[in-house]
Amino acid sequence: MSPRDPAVFEQIGDDVRRMMAEWAVPGVAVSIAGEDGLIWAEGFGTRSVSAGTAVDADTLFAIGSCTKAFTTAAIALEVERGRLRWDAPVRSVLPDFALADPLATEHISLRDMAMHRSGLPRHDMVWYNATVSQDEIVRRLRYLQPSALFRSEFQYSNLMYMAAGRALEVATGRSWSDAVSDGIFAPLGMARSRTSALGIESVANHADPHSPGPDREPQPVALYASRDPRPSGSIYASARDLAAWLSAWIRMADGGAGFLSGAQAREVLAPQILYRSEVAAPGTHVDAYGLGWSVASYRGYLRVSHGGGVRGFISGVSFLPEERLAVAIVTNGDGHSLPGALGNAVYDRLLGLDAVDWTARFQAASEHAFRMAQAPLPPPPAQPAPARPAADYVGAYVHPAYGDLTVDEGSDGGLVATFHGLSLEFVHFDGDRFRASGAVVDTPVEFRVGASGRVEAVAVRLEPHPAVDAIAFARVP
Numbered sequence: 001m002s003p004r005d006p007a008v009f010e011q012i013g014d015d016v017r018r019m020m021a022e023w024a025v026p027g028v029a030v031s032i033a034g035e036d037g038l039i040w041a042e043g044f045g046t047r048s049v050s051a052g053t054a055v056d057a058d059t060l061f062a063i064g065s066c067t068k069a070f071t072t073a074a075i076a077l078e079v080e081r082g083r084l085r086w087d088a089p090v091r092s093v094l095p096d097f098a099l100a101d102p103l104a105t106e107h108i109s110l111r112d113m114a115m116h117r118s119g120l121p122r123h124d125m126v127w128y129n130a131t132v133s134q135d136e137i138v139r140r141l142r143y144l145q146p147s148a149l150f151r152s153e154f155q156y157s158n159l160m161y162m163a164a165g166r167a168l169e170v171a172t173g174r175s176w177s178d179a180v181s182d183g184i185f186a187p188l189g190m191a192r193s194r195t196s197a198l199g200i201e202s203v204a205n206h207a208d209p210h211s212p213g214p215d216r217e218p219q220p221v222a223l224y225a226s227r228d229p230r231p232s233g234s235i236y237a238s239a240r241d242l243a244a245w246l247s248a249w250i251r252m253a254d255g256g257a258g259f260l261s262g263a264q265a266r267e268v269l270a271p272q273i274l275y276r277s278e279v280a281a282p283g284t285h286v287d288a289y290g291l292g293w294s295v296a297s298y299r300g301y302l303r304v305s306h307g308g309g310v311r312g313f314i315s316g317v318s319f320l321p322e323e324r325l326a327v328a329i330v331t332n333g334d335g336h337s338l339p340g341a342l343g344n345a346v347y348d349r350l351l352g353l354d355a356v357d358w359t360a361r362f363q364a365a366s367e368h369a370f371r372m373a374q375a376p377l378p379p380p381p382a383q384p385a386p387a388r389p390a391a392d393y394v395g396a397y398v399h400p401a402y403g404d405l406t407v408d409e410g411s412d413g414g415l416v417a418t419f420h421g422l423s424l425e426f427v428h429f430d431g432d433r434f435r436a437s438g439a440v441v442d443t444p445v446e447f448r449v450g451a452s453g454r455v456e457a458v459a460v461r462l463e464p465h466p467a468v469d470a471i472a473f474a475r476v477p
Contacts, residue, residue, distance in 0.1 A: 004039060008349050009032075009042075012032075012346055013042065013044070015342060015349070016030060016342060019345075020045055020338070023336040023337075023359070024333070024336070025332075025338050026049050026218045027044065027047055027055040028044045028329065029041070029042070029055050029061065029238065029329075030239055030327070030328070030342070031057060031239035031242055031243040031327070032243070032346070033326040034247065034324050035251050037247050039243075042056075043059055047059055047205070047332065048208040048220065049219070049220060056205070058239075059205050059206065059238055059239075060200070060203060060238055061313055062197065062308075062312070062313040063237050063242070064307075064310045064314070065309065066233075066308035067235040067308065068114075068231075068233065068306060069292035070235060070245075071114075071168075071231040071292060072114050072291040072293075073184055073260060074176065075114070075168055076265075076267065076268050077259070080260070080261055080264055084110060084167070085109075086109060086110050086114075087109050087110075089106060089108065090110060090163065090164075091105070091106065093170050094166065094167055097138070097141075097163065098141070098142035099144070099146070100142060101119055101146050104118060104146070104150035107150070110164050110167060111291065112150075112160075113161065113164040114160075115154070115272040115289055115291060116155055116160065116273070116275075116289060117150070117155070117273060118146075118150065118155070118157055118160050119146035119147070119150040119151075119155070120147065120159065121148075121155050121157070121465035121467075122158065122463065123159060123401070123462075124159075124372050125402060125462040125471075126144065126403075127158065127162065127226065128224065128226070128372050129226055129420040129422055130226055130403060130420045132403065133228075134166060137162055138166045141159060141163065143400040145468050147467040148467070154274065154289060158230075158232035161231045161232035161233075162230060164231060165230070165232075166231075177196065177229040180235070183259065188241075188244045188245060189241075189244055190244055193236065194235070194236045195229040195234060196227055196236070197223055198228065200236060206236070207330075208312070209221050209222075209312015209313055209334075210332055210334070211311065211333070211334050211335060211370055211439075212333070212336075224310065224311055233308060237330070239329075243326065246318075246326035246327075249269075249319055250324050250325075250326055253266075253269055253304070253319075268291045269291075269295065269304055270291075271289070271290055272290050273289050274287065274288050274289075285297060290304075293305070294306055298320070298347060299351075301320050301322065301323060302320065303319070304319055304321060305318030305319075307339060307340065310334075311370055311440060312332060313332055313334065314337075314339055315329060316329045316339030316340060317329075323351070325351075327343050329342055329343055329346075334370040335370050341358035341362040342358070344356065344358045371440055372441065373460075373461070373464065375461040381430050384428070384431070386431075387431065388432065388447075388455070390409040390413060391409065393426075393458075394408055395407060395476065396475070396476040397473035398474055399472065399473045402471050405418070405458065405473045406418045407458065410425070414426065414427070419441075422440065423438055424437065424438040424441055425437050425438065429444070433447075441462075443460065443462065443464070444460075445460050445461075456474070457472050457473060457474050458473050459471065460473065
């Protein structure tokens, strides 16, 4: 059966509807592309469970970290023009750039940032829902504890992509948003795509975000407060527009015409560093990361891909360079792995491979929850020590990178905190230890007491990497 046989698309449509039910996802759009452009695209389900409006191939979805390949493509364009170099120290463009590790400060390059080998773990709560500028976020990187030696291992970092985007802006004198819009969206005809969620509510045919409710049914959730363009993951695109993006990469990967030269396209797609995939497909022997793309084998075929997730949206884009096939999947729900499972199923259909129960395989590895900060609590003590009076903990706290955290007394006499506009409930655990629980946070908290007996800081495990200390917010006098 040919990849362009209408019967294949009927089967794929059946796969989509089945997986939407299995994962309880409200809306999905899928596109399939070849080197000459769109082959097939269709929308399924609803843009909003509240309004019931239908998804189609032109519905805009947040694509999260699929944005990263747009950032590296924009940088590659400037490398071609001689304004940037992949291997020059970033400080040659950003003289004040600094990390906690002096070696990394002096030598980190755009290549290091793009391939995630800075030594920093994610530290995502530095930026999540924060309304400070991207320039300020990059300035705060110097106060973050690393979890590995510089250039020693792959550690995924949204923050490094923000820094790389900032370097692009300084080198060119124009915004990252303009660089992507003018250098990529326009030549590819991606007319509906946008670089951020700014004003998205006024755009016709956009999807609303959803998260699983207590019964796993999708519930509407608010968009995150930080809606400015972010090189790490702020693009909104449609399945049809993503087909144009992926089709261009199929051509460029083989040295064909595109918005990048063959040399820079090969540079971006070349495997740079090994990492471990969460759910490996049968026949996958090596997983690697290039510059904004994952590069791996899929059942004997070379596949280039990237996933993306922000609260309320999960997406996935990929292409098989040698087979001249590409698949984009966008959804308006989180807490699921549908793009990964469905993407594999689509390729199985297109390539005539034996079927695999990808839902079962991905569900076994899925946490079924969207959490930006989550760390395990030890078993509760049999007889917890009582907490201090709530008034002892109430106050304003600050961290030089993570920003402000405010603790107040709740209406029931317990503690509530506000961080980056997020409301957190502090549930007592033992003595001065609590559990912070909120929409995207579920993690331990410990108030620290000084020699005077007064609470002087609150330590929150907002970065769960075991090599990183809990984030200590100092109490403001």
